[in-house]
Amino acid sequence: MDTRIEAAGQTGRRAPAPDMDRVEVVAPNLKRRLSGVTSTIIQLVPLQAEMLGIATLGPGLPDSLPRMRWWQVFALLKRPASGRKRIWHARRNTEMVAGLVLKTLFRAPLKLVFTSAAQRDHRPFTKWLIRRMDAVIATSARSGGFLDVPHTVIMHGVDLEEFHPPRSGGDAFSASALPGKYAVGCFGRVRHQKGTDLFVDSMIELLPHYPDWTAVIAGRVTAEQKAFGDELESRVAKAGLSDRVVFLGEVPDIKPWYRRVSLYVAPSRNEGFGLTPLEAMASQTAVVASDAGAYAEMIVPGVTGSVVAAGDGDALTEAIRPYLADPALAEAHGVNALAHVTEHFPLQREAAAIRTIYDQVWAQG
Structure with a gap:
């Protein structure tokens, strides 16, 4: 995901x-460092x-997006x-x-909406902020379980034009020139948290x-994680x-690699939401x-994966084993995965659901 955000x-x-x-x-995107939130806004x-x-x-956002200039913040003071x-x-x-400063101190006519992806008990100050929102969205049922206010669960979607099944010879694993007939992949930053x-x-x-089978690991190794990466190698x-x-x-474009692998593994110890399984299933x-x-909440066990x-390494190994033993199983679950994502996780569905929340907020007056 990191390379995709940077490319955008x-x-x-x-x-x-x-x-x-x-x-x-x-x-607003009030953080220069690239993150999953940045990616959400970009998409x-x-x-x-x-x-x-x-x-x-x-x-930290691409120039192609409609972007307010800082001097236009004053325009928020009127409708x-x-x-x-x-x-x-x-x-x-x-x-x-x-948003609260603009609304309360500067009397800007604003309605405040917050999307929460955190899967932990919020600190008192965060809870205080959330209670002052006009509407709250949780990105999963699990993250919603940590909210003390009414909320709507709207899970992230995936761009089915960007992430799609193999369409050409370049999408085949053989195009990688790596050994073996099949590949299993693990993508994202190389670090302990990502497993x-x-x-x-x-x-x-x-x-x-x-x-x-060949295993493919793609993702950035930051300076802080170099010792960790070196030890793995x-x-x-x-x-x-x-x-x-x-x-x-770090590869320039991760999308072809999702199509080249027969199995994708997401072994994170913790995540906010985590888009990579959706990107793999869409592929x-x-x-x-x-x-x-x-x-x-994305995967249907025994059907799509x-x-x-x-953190359970032994369980991870045993879950991967059947797919390596039977590549046809990986192929069948891949077909099911695409159908599942196409029905339940298109990006357009997420955008439409958020629009519904906006309309409800506006209806409040």
Whole structure:
């Protein structure tokens, strides 16, 4: 996901400043560091812009999005041409604070909406902020369980045009020039939280028994995680599997790799939401995942993949084993996964559900 966000953030021609008389929703992104929230805004806003007047505000976003300039913040002190109060859709504490400051101190005519992905008990200050929102969205039933206020669950969707089944020879694993007939992948930042070590240990256990398979690990290793990454590569080398557990590092485009692997593994110890299983399933790839984030709410066990307890390396290994033993099972579950995501997780469905929340907020007056 990191490479996809960065690619989206690369600048092209900068869109002109939006006409604030037409902007009825502001999607702030008050954090420079790229994150899952940034990715959500990048994906959703173009779809939302087809339904209503919306603009982003803040750094770290691609120039192609409708972006308010900082001097246009003053325009929030009056209503748009529609006469309705603007919606300020926050996804972080800082953005809730900014919305409250604008609304209470500067008397900006705003309605405040907050989306929560956190799967932990919120701190008192965060709870105080959430209680002052006009509407609250949870990205999963699990995250909603940590909210003390009425809320609506709207799970993230996936762009089915960007993530799709194999369409050409370049989408076949053979195009990678790596050894073996089949591949199992694990993508994302290489770090303890993401469970990359659990995946490596499973591969060291399993691959000697399944010579047709190769493991592919793709994702950034930050300076802070270099020792962790080096240690994983050392483990693989000691097991004599350096040619079959391949560390690609950060790749320019991860999407073809979802199509090349027959099985995707998401072994995170904890997540906020976690989009990679949806991206894999949209690519017609079966998924084995931990129950971190919203993974368990995406996968139909025995139909599209398998779910195991987060942090349980032995359970992860045993969940992966049947797919390596029977590639036809991976293929069948991949087909089921695509059908499941197409029905339940298209990005358009998420955008439409959020629009419904906006309409409910506006109906309150």
